[in-house]
Amino acid sequence: MLGNAMRTSLRAAGRVAVVKGRQQAVQQVAAQAKRMAAPAAAQQVRGLKTLNFGGSEEVVYERSDYPQAKYQEMFKDDTLCMLGYGTQGRGQALNLRDNGMPVIVGVRKSGGSWDKAIADGWVPDENLFDIDTALSKGTVIMYLLSDAGQKMAWDQIKPHLTKGKTLYVSHGFSIVFENDTGVVPPSDIDVVLCAPKGSGTTVRNLFLEGRGINGSIAVHQDVSGKAKERVCALGIAAGCGYLYETTFQKETYSDLVGERGVLMGMIQGAFKAQYDVLRSKGHSPSESFNETVEEATQSLYPLIGAHGCDYMFAACSTTAQRGALDWYPKFEKALKPVFEDLYNEVENGNECRRSLDINSKPDYKESLEKELAEIQGSEMWRAGETVRKLRPENN
């Protein structure tokens, strides 16, 4: 047990940490505002909102359309209630707080999020509450529990969604698959979506660097007549730099396909297949890893990110270019049916049901960790640990 003196000193240390955290945040915001000031002013006169994406015109909203003073004014009579403090809830809540928005956090006291929020300077009974209390104070309910958690907690949330309030989500999942989740919002409230296209950690890190992440926005119900305007402002205040318009359904389907496909599932599958073939033909673990992962992530993929795939091809030898040009159609042919199957499984709701079933089990975190540990413990990724240590920056 802690003695009184120890408790007092821990409380004092906690207060110092909170104050330091706030001071750091204020300094970061000031630095960020300074960095943003010049480009924002330049962009404000640009007036260009429709951009040509490979031949199709699309509307894009950006930070200069929603300067800080504007969104602070728009939400000055609101209380933004961030429910959930996972990676995405945390990133958005901290950005909103640093942007001077009236945001509170609502999480259950029994989970890990409560302590995580306190460590970030949220103060119990001031701007950190249990879910019911936060809901009773909020006018914009930012529903950022895990997607399975959203289904489980819906009966607790719904009674608080009274006329005039707004329901904000960062993934259309719960609402699009309403037959499986039961998440059907009342018809007399605005329901909007802003989905940053990246992890919550990236949402936060880019914000601290003075940059904004791409985000998708959509309106499911517009009772106020201002839903789109408001979700754009919220998205920018939460850390997005550019906002692309979509629908709840399109955001949900493309997101689920992307993470199962090229972004995560396919990439691990492709890495593993090539690595295993090289190993089976007698190549060493280091050679197999270097030719499969290290060169991809350290040398070639950054070139794709900066200038596109043709640029990456052109930066390689003519031998490499000839081979890649001959072989990519074969991979495309082999993979297209898999992507079609994947899209169908998303569209027919099977992927949703599988995710809800498994991620609603009491031990779902342990199961996920076990499967991730199997990947981490595989020869390929253990070889990767050693290869990474040899990078110049790690020496």
Ligand SMILES: NC(=O)c1ccc[n+]([C@@H]2O[C@H](COP(=O)([O-])OP(=O)(O)OC[C@H]3O[C@@H](n4cnc5c(N)ncnc54)[C@H](OP(=O)(O)O)[C@@H]3O)[C@@H](O)[C@H]2O)c1
């Ligand atoms: N992660 C991303 O990169 C990303 C990107 C874009 C959009 N999104 C979307 O953002 C939303 C949040 O995602 P996330 O990744 O931040 O989720 P997450 O990390 O899985 O967040 C879990 C949060 O939900 C809470 N929670 C889970 N089940 C609960 C329950 N039954 N009752 C009360 N609280 C519960 C957890 O609280 P405890 O700590 O108490 O368990 C924690 O605060 C999702 O809709 C997701 O699709 C995520």
